[in-house]
Amino acid sequence: xxxNLDDVMDSCGIAPEGISYFDPGNDPNFVxxxxxxxxIVTLYDVDGNIANMNSWFECAHxxxxxWNNIQILNYQGDKFLLFSMLAIAxxxxxxxxxxxxxxxxxx
Amino acid sequence: MxxxxxxxxGFIVIxxxxxxxxxxxxxxxxxxxxxxxxxxxxxxxxxxxxxxxxEVYLExxxxxxxxxxxxxxxxxxxxxxxxxxxxxxxxxxxxxGTNPSFSFLTQIFLWSFILFFIRKKDTDVFEPTxxxxxxxxxxxxxxQISEERFYIYENKYFNSEFSFSNYNLFIIFIAIYLYCILxxxxxxTRISNIINYIPFxxxxxxxxxxxxxxxxxxxxxxxxxxxxxxxxFKSRYNKIYLIFTFFWLLSPGDSYTFFDTDKIRGFVNSSNxxxxxxxxxxxxxxxxNGFYLLYVKSEINIxxxxxxxxxAGSSMVLLGLSGASSNLINFLNFYIFGQNKxxxxxxxxxxxxxxxxxxxxxxxxxxxxGFILLLYFLCFFYKKISFSYADMLMIIVVMFGLxxxxxxxxxxxxxxxxxxxxxxxxxxxxxxxxNFFIVAISFLVIFGVFVTNKYDYTYxxxxxxxxxxxxxxxxxxQSNYQKTTLITEFFxxxxxxxxxxxxxxxxxxxxxxxxIEIYTPTIGIPLVPNLVSLISASSVLINxxxxxxxFIAKYSPNMSETFFGNGPYQLNNYLYSHEIRLDLPExxxxxxxxxxxxxxxxxxxxxxxGVGLIFFWATQLLQKKSGSNYLKILVxxxxxxxxxxDSILYVSSVLLLLLSVVLIKENKSVNE
Numbered sequence: 001x002x003x004n005l006d007d008v009m010d011s012c013g014i015a016p017e018g019i020s021y022f023d024p025g026n027d028p029n030f031v032x033x034x035x036x037x038x039x040i041v042t043l044y045d046v047d048g049n050i051a052n053m054n055s056w057f058e059c060a061h062x063x064x065x066x067w068n069n070i071q072i073l074n075y076q077g078d079k080f081l082l083f084s085m086l087a088i089a090x091x092x093x094x095x096x097x098x099x100x101x102x103x104x105x106x107x
Numbered sequence: 108m109x110x111x112x113x114x115x116x117g118f119i120v121i122x123x124x125x126x127x128x129x130x131x132x133x134x135x136x137x138x139x140x141x142x143x144x145x146x147x148x149x150x151x152x153x154x155x156x157x158x159x160x161x162e163v164y165l166e167x168x169x170x171x172x173x174x175x176x177x178x179x180x181x182x183x184x185x186x187x188x189x190x191x192x193x194x195x196x197x198x199x200x201x202x203x204g205t206n207p208s209f210s211f212l213t214q215i216f217l218w219s220f221i222l223f224f225i226r227k228k229d230t231d232v233f234e235p236t237x238x239x240x241x242x243x244x245x246x247x248x249x250x251q252i253s254e255e256r257f258y259i260y261e262n263k264y265f266n267s268e269f270s271f272s273n274y275n276l277f278i279i280f281i282a283i284y285l286y287c288i289l290x291x292x293x294x295x296t297r298i299s300n301i302i303n304y305i306p307f308x309x310x311x312x313x314x315x316x317x318x319x320x321x322x323x324x325x326x327x328x329x330x331x332x333x334x335x336x337x338x339x340f341k342s343r344y345n346k347i348y349l350i351f352t353f354f355w356l357l358s359p360g361d362s363y364t365f366f367d368t369d370k371i372r373g374f375v376n377s378s379n380x381x382x383x384x385x386x387x388x389x390x391x392x393x394x395x396n397g398f399y400l401l402y403v404k405s406e407i408n409i410x411x412x413x414x415x416x417x418x419a420g421s422s423m424v425l426l427g428l429s430g431a432s433s434n435l436i437n438f439l440n441f442y443i444f445g446q447n448k449x450x451x452x453x454x455x456x457x458x459x460x461x462x463x464x465x466x467x468x469x470x471x472x473x474x475x476x477g478f479i480l481l482l483y484f485l486c487f488f489y490k491k492i493s494f495s496y497a498d499m500l501m502i503i504v505v506m507f508g509l510x511x512x513x514x515x516x517x518x519x520x521x522x523x524x525x526x527x528x529x530x531x532x533x534x535x536x537x538x539x540x541x542n543f544f545i546v547a548i549s550f551l552v553i554f555g556v557f558v559t560n561k562y563d564y565t566y567x568x569x570x571x572x573x574x575x576x577x578x579x580x581x582x583x584x585q586s587n588y589q590k591t592t593l594i595t596e597f598f599x600x601x602x603x604x605x606x607x608x609x610x611x612x613x614x615x616x617x618x619x620x621x622x623i624e625i626y627t628p629t630i631g632i633p634l635v636p637n638l639v640s641l642i643s644a645s646s647v648l649i650n651x652x653x654x655x656x657x658f659i660a661k662y663s664p665n666m667s668e669t670f671f672g673n674g675p676y677q678l679n680n681y682l683y684s685h686e687i688r689l690d691l692p693e694x695x696x697x698x699x700x701x702x703x704x705x706x707x708x709x710x711x712x713x714x715x716x717g718v719g720l721i722f723f724w725a726t727q728l729l730q731k732k733s734g735s736n737y738l739k740i741l742v743x744x745x746x747x748x749x750x751x752x753d754s755i756l757y758v759s760s761v762l763l764l765l766l767s768v769v770l771i772k773e774n775k776s777v778n779e
Contacts, residue, residue, distance in 0.1 A: 004137040025146050045155075065153025066138070077183025078264040078274040081208055085281040096288045103231075 004064060011069040012041055012059035021060040032058035043067040114223030121217045125443065128187030129160040129203070140166035143173050143192060143199050151192035151201075156185035160203050163189055164435050173199035174452065175438035179207050179261050179317040205442065207262040207317025208275055212282050214315055214445055218322045219289040221311060225304050226411070227296035233404065235291040239332045244283040246328065246389065247320065248276055253382040254319055256365050261317040283325070290329055298330075302405035303412045305766040306419035308759045309465060309475050310426065314373035314445045321373035321758050322445065324394060327401070331393030334400035344399070347720065348392050351713065354671035355388060356381065364683040369699045370467040372447045374758045379679040391675035398765050405769045407735075409491045412766075413483055417501035420479040423465045423472070424508035430464065440464060470752040471760045473514025474745065476505050477521040478763060481744055484525055488532070489737050516649065520747050524740050558648065565601075568640030570647050572626060573598050574656025575619045577690040581611040587690050603627065616663035616685050649751050654703035660687050661700065662711065672714035676756070681711045705755035733771055741767040 008021070015021070016035070024030040035055035043051050043062050051067065053059035138157035141147040151158070160175065167173070178190045185204030193200045251258055251265070258265045264275040313322030331339075339345060364379045376387040430437040430450045441449040441464055450464030466472035483502060486492045509518060538546075559567065573594065582590045597606035603623055607615050615623070626639040646652045663685035664673070673680050681702075689696055702708055709718050725746075729739060745754075745764055754760035 007137070023150065025149055027149075061153070064137075066155060066157050077186075077206065078208055078278060081183065081212070082274040082277050082281070085212070085278055085285075089281045089285055092285055092288055096292070099292075100237075 007068075008060045008063045011043060011063045011067075012053065012056050015060070016056055019056060021057065021064070023064075024061065032061070041069060043069055114220055117223070118217070118220040121213065121220055125213045125217060131159045131187060132162055143167050143170060143201065145194070148192050148194060148199075151189055155190050156181070156188045156204065158189045159187055160189070160435075160438075163201060171434055172197070173201055174434045174449070176200050176202045176449070177205040177316060177438070177441065178202035179205055179210075180263050181206055182263050183209055203438070205316055206264070207315070208264050208278050210316035210442070211279065211318060215282050215286050215322070215325075216289075217443070218311060218313060218445070219286055219293075222290065222293045222297070222301075222326075225293070225297045226300050228299065229296075231295045233294050233296075233298040233333075235294045235329070236333050236336050237291070238336065239291070239329045240284055240287045242332055243287050243325070243329055244280045246386070247283050247325065248280045249382075250320065250386050251276060251279060253380065253386040254377050257319050257368065257377040286325065287329060290326065294330075298401070298404045299406040300408070301401060302766060302769050303408050304415055305762050306412075306416040306475075306479070308762045309472075310419050310422050310444060312445045312447065312465060312759065314447050314758075316442065316445070319368055319372055319375070319377050323758050323762060324374065324390060327394040327397030328390060330397030330400045331395070334396040335393070337400075339396050339399070342399075344395065345392070348395075351671055351717065352388050352392075354667050355384060355674035355677075358665065358667045358671075358673070364679040366679050366682055370447050371701075371756050374676060374761075375756065376674070376677045376679065379677070384674050384677065387675050387677065401765070402769055402772065405772075407770060409486055413486050413492050414498070416479045416482055417498055417505065420476055420508060421501040421504035423475075424504050424511075427465050427508075437464075466759065467757045468753065469512045470514050470517070470748070471754045471757050473509055473512035473517040474748045474752065474754060474760065475763060476509035476512065477514070477517035477748070478741060478744065478767070479505050480509065481521055481524060481741060482738075485528065485737055485740060488528065516751055517748055520744055524744055528737070528740060558644065562647065567644040567647055568637065569598060569626070569643060570652050571643035571656055571659070572603075572619070572622060572639065574652045575622075575659035576606070576615070578657050578660035578687055579611075579615050579619060580686045580688045581606070581614050583614070583688075587688065590688070591690060616660055616687075617669070618659045618662045618664070621669075622659060651703055651751055654700070655707070657687075657689065657700045658702040658704070658707055661685055662702075662707075664711075664714070668714060670714045670716050672710065672712045672717055675712050677712065701753045701756065703753055704751055705749035705753060708753055708755045728768065728771070731771075735771050738767070738770040741770060 008015075016037070032055055035057075038053075038055050038059075041053045041059050043053060043059065045051075045067050051062060053062060136157065138154045140158050140162040141150055143151075143163070173192075178185075181190045181204035183206050186206050186209055188204050189201060190204045191202045193202070252267050255265075255267045259267075262275065266273045266275060269276075308323060311322075314320070315322065335345075366375065366377050368375050368377050376383055426436075426440055426444075427450060430440040431452050434452070437450055437452060440446060444465070446464035447467055448464055466475070480502065483492075483498070487494070492498075509521075576594045576598070577591060582593055585593070593610075594606065597603065603626075607620065607623060622639050626637060642655075643652075646655050662681050664680070668680065678701075689700075702711065706718060709721060713721070725742075729742065742764075745767055749755060749760075749764070754764075
């Protein structure tokens with residue numbers, strides 16, 4: 001949980017006096033109250049979605065939910081996959097054609 | 108079985124790669140799994156892509172009030188992790204990220220390594236072409252573009268542009284390229300033995316997650332290319348196929364329609380565009396060529412085939428039941444075996460039961476179980492296999508599976524054909540063919556008299572047309588109840604002309620109009636039953652009136668489609684081109700209504716000429732004498748069952764049909 005508090009502090013700053021974080025759970029009537037003294041913070045999720053935080057509590061809740069103030073510009077999973085595949089394909093092709101050559105020479 | 112150590116290692120490595128993302132656990136992270144209930148939905152919604160499947164599973168051991176759902180439209184970072192929890196009714200749905208690009212890689216390699224477990228020959232029996240290494244990846248990468256509308260909803264990384272930054276297309280290309288290499292290596296020594304392992308296609312279903320593509324289609328396309336490059340181009344089949352292609356491309360239909368593929372994903376065209384049509388025409392043409400090559404190269408090993416059939420059948424039953432009892436196994440069954448849909452989580456034999464996801468329909472599962480039992484019986488009866496207690500155990504499991512599919516037709520045909528085989532064996536030599544036919548026709552006449560005594564003849568002969576009319580868009584301004592009343596009145600008065608031509612001109616589909624014309628001929632031939640009456644009476648007897656009625660109401664082909672069809676595995680025009688008003692309960696209106704007859708399916712794809720040619724070819728094939736004449740009953744069994752099911756739409760059932768055809772060719776005798 002310590003790591004969690006550090007994350008919240010990194011993204012949202014220090015908790016204002018008298019405010020501490022608790023999990024609001026799944027209450028559909030729960031509303032994040034705007035704190036006029038809180039300087040708006042922008043958070044991002046892994047899909048690149050953006051949300052503006054209007055209070056420290058709201059910000060802490062989002063950070064606990066995996067949001068962050070660092071925007072990871074398009075985590076390119078497909079790029080990573082492609083280069084891994086290219087490496088496998090090159091090795092695979094070399095082995096395959098060496099094997100074919102051997103068979104051809106044998107014949 | 109596991110002679111090849113390298114294959115086993117490869118298989119285990121790929122299996123672990125598949126399982127790892129789902130089983131990942133980081134004890135140092137701050138996102139702890141919670142018991143799934145109303146209070147934790149919000150937590151899971153706000154901690155997406157942080158908690159793995161295994162973490163949720165272990166936290167909720169014993170709680171079966173939720174099910175896992177594959178969430179394809181999630182990035183690689185969410186693979187194997189919870190991407191959200193929702194509550195539908197009383198059940199919680201836990202979505203697990205299963206990005207299609209990565210799923211495709213893992214599934215294609217896992218299943219490729221499974222091919223290496225097929226027994227191999229000591230020497231090369233086949234020299235596969237290397238041209239397929241380039242051609243096949245191009246074809247299947249092209250599918251992404253041709254069926255854009257399907258893929259755009261399935262994969263976050265999908266992009267239809269041709270550019271170097273479109274990594275997804277390159278991933279697919281390279282994965283298929285590697286698959287071709289693995290397959291070429293495997294085919295060299297195993298092509299003749301593949302046929303003996305066909306029953307396992309009912310266990311490893313092979314539909315790629317998030318793709319409209321099946322593993323076996325890939326395999327047969329590669330074989331098809333090999334067949335074409337070995338002189339197959341000149342075959343009569345390919346020449347006829349080219350003629351059909353001309354007509355299929357000429358009649359494009361409404362290119363905006365889209366079929367989400369539902370339970371037949373992987374083996375059906377989702378789109379009606381020219382490029383999509385061209386892709387499926389090419390694919391099915393190559394698949395059929397692949398079938399031919401496998402037919403020629405196959406060597407049946409009866410004891411091995413029977414054992415594999417029993418193993419596959421009993422595995423399907425046991426895995427299916429495990430999936431019904433555990434939400435985790437249900438999800439893993441879906442993912443590892445490439446099911447089209449997750450299995451139904453009930454033990455009951457209910458309507459719509461898809462045999463736990465291993466089969467798209469309970470009917471095709473029933474046909475498979477029936478096929479296994481009939482195969483075992485025939486091989487045992489004709490002394491091709493010996494008795495074993497292990498076989499008996501598996502037979503009991505398969506019998507239980509057949510019982511649970513609720514497929515009465517499969518059970519009945521199995522019993523009739525078994526008794527017929529015994530009787531033929533006992534009296535076949537003593538009875539001449541002429542006497543046999545006299546007895547058979549006498550039975551038919553007695554049966555006909557019995558049926559017409561039980562039901563009213565007019566009812567039997569018009570019930571199908573009546574049912575089709577109920578589902579047609581007649582009396583558009585009236586309610587369904589009023590429509591039914593009016594239609595019933597006209598049918599009772601035998602006044603179809605007023606119903607269709609005066610009150611509702613151009614409202615009936617061309618199929619319904621055509622059948623009405625046949626039903627009311629200007630010249631009647633005495634003693635020859637009307638074709639429509641015959642089909643109608645048959646539909647009543649086999650409980651297909653409603654489904655065939657809906658098919659007739661829906662399908663409205665033009666002239667070209669009537670004779671040549673819409674193209675292979677193209678259902679868009681059938682599903683969407685003609686407006687209907689189903690006379691069904693509200694909750695059923697959005698269901699997928701397939702024709703419920705493989706002949707009707709073939710009629711949609713290839714028209715009258717195609718169906719005629721297929722029947723002509725089938726008759727020729729059955730007339731050929733071979734050393735395995737006794738196995739022709741298997742083809743007959745499948746044929747009878749396919750008449751009333753959509754099995755031709757399912758890859759596994761088509762491959763089962765292929766197996767039955769290979770079984771009756773002049774096989775070299777191969778024994779254990």
